[in-house]
Amino acid sequence: MTHSGMNDACLRLEAASPDEITARGAGMTLHAGVASSLFGPCLVAQSTRGICHLAFFDPPDRERAIAAMRATWPLAEVIWKDAHAHRLAARIFESARAPEEPWQVFVRGTPFQLSIWRALLGVPRGSRVSYGQLSSAAGHPNASRAAGTAIGRNPVAFLIPCHRVIRATGAIGAYRWGAERKLTLLAWEGGMQGASAT
Numbered sequence: 001m002t003h004s005g006m007n008d009a010c011l012r013l014e015a016a017s018p019d020e021i022t023a024r025g026a027g028m029t030l031h032a033g034v035a036s037s038l039f040g041p042c043l044v045a046q047s048t049r050g051i052c053h054l055a056f057f058d059p060p061d062r063e064r065a066i067a068a069m070r071a072t073w074p075l076a077e078v079i080w081k082d083a084h085a086h087r088l089a090a091r092i093f094e095s096a097r098a099p100e101e102p103w104q105v106f107v108r109g110t111p112f113q114l115s116i117w118r119a120l121l122g123v124p125r126g127s128r129v130s131y132g133q134l135s136s137a138a139g140h141p142n143a144s145r146a147a148g149t150a151i152g153r154n155p156v157a158f159l160i161p162c163h164r165v166i167r168a169t170g171a172i173g174a175y176r177w178g179a180e181r182k183l184t185l186l187a188w189e190g191g192m193q194g195a196s197a198t
Contacts, residue, residue: 033085
């Protein structure tokens with residue numbers, strides 16, 4: 001796997017401290033809402049520390065998506081602003097160009113999960129990487145299966161690009177938000193990468 005530094009420059013990932021994890025969101029205010037995207041509806045939540053949740057869902061699963069977001073930060077105050085979510089989503093998905101300011105992302109996770117999520121930031125747009133390559137890049141060369149579990153718990157879709165991970169055989173593999181959506185994401189990124197090269 002090559003590291004272009006492109007994603008690292010476009011995103012700053014901050015991890016919740018042990019005390020913040022224990023607090024379960026107490027004292028936090030989340031601005032959350034549902035927005036449309038090229039890849040279907042998505043739920044976005046942002047705190048003062050950055051985007052802390054981004055998940056795609058199919059319309060019948062809206063309430064389940066909301067419950068999953070609340071479960072991550074159960075004691076946080078949630079202010080619903082779909083208009084704010086629409087503006088965020090438009091900026092996130094508008095193109096493959098780098099944002100004017102790096103995205104701030106704030107997540108809670110174990111040290112192993114964080115190492116996998118950080119390694120994902122080194123996978124360039126339009127590229128694909130195997131679970132084994134990713135776990136090796138994260139410093140865990142014999143933990144490809146555990147890496148798959150960590151990828152499946154990624155709380156911030158697209159910005160932490162878990163859709164770029166495929167099986168060593170070249171098969172697309174599973175995706176938390178649906179294999180068909182994963183294919184669409186990869187095709188879109190490939191098209192944008194090709195357009196930027198011309």
